[in-house]
Amino acid sequence: MSLTLEDVNRIANLAKIETSKAEQVSTLEKLNGIFSLVEQLKAVDTTGVAPLSHPIAALLPELALRLREDVVSESNHREDYQKPAPATQDGLYLVPQVIETE
Numbered sequence: 001m002s003l004t005l006e007d008v009n010r011i012a013n014l015a016k017i018e019t020s021k022a023e024q025v026s027t028l029e030k031l032n033g034i035f036s037l038v039e040q041l042k043a044v045d046t047t048g049v050a051p052l053s054h055p056i057a058a059l060l061p062e063l064a065l066r067l068r069e070d071v072v073s074e075s076n077h078r079e080d081y082q083k084p085a086p087a088t089q090d091g092l093y094l095v096p097q098v099i100e101t102e
Contacts, residue, residue, distance in 0.1 A: 005028055
């Protein structure tokens with residue numbers, strides 16, 4: 001995928017940015033360079049490569065994100081927390097309506 005000067009002008013117009021001809025050409029080159037990099041990344045075969053939780057894990061495993069087991073570590077105190085509330089229903093706090101609807 002590549003952009004044209006017309007595309008850059010349209011984007012600048014949508015963003016309400018005034019650009020000179022030189023800025024448009026420079027922006028076009030930079031954007032097309034980014035798209036070229038994306039195309040190169042898409043072309044790489046990643047079959048069988050497991051996703052990483054953090055890119056640094058590939059180089060320094062000791063700095064990788066340490067994940068804990070997803071287990072309940074505290075008991076449910078919802079009822080205790082809702083006792084002082086003026087109004088609750090089905091485990092939710094009820095509040096006065098502040099926005100009028102028609």
